[in-house]
Amino acid sequence: MKIYTFPPSDQYGEVFGLVKTNSGTYVCPGWHPVPNGTTRDQIKFHPSAKVVKPKATPIITKTENRSWQVEASKPGKFYTVSEKDSRWDCTCPAKMFHRGDCKHIKSKKNELIPV
Secondary structure: OOEEEEEOOOOOOOOOOEEOOHHHHEOOOOOOOEEEOHHHHEEEOOOOOOOOOOOOOOOOOOOOOOOEEEEEOOOOOOOOOEEEEEEEOOOOOOHOOOOOOOOOHHHHHHHOOOO
């Protein structure tokens, strides 16, 4: 039987609970992960115990920044539709004054949908 040792809590001492969630089993307070099926008999506390927290690894997703010149309703006038980091924008007045996508963004999105 494997024993898991944790430092006692500053507030609760050696009082703890085993919490089972969809993502795993934890000893609380502290949210210390333990294998599923761990019992209370396997949990011990000692002041010299150290908890090694894994370093968070950032997930970096690189997106392409794109922009297009789209003709307005009036001939000879153009607006810029752009997509930067998955956010769409347009320089037309409708985009500035209304919520959601303007007709220029909707049109460009429809053009880009693979058939």
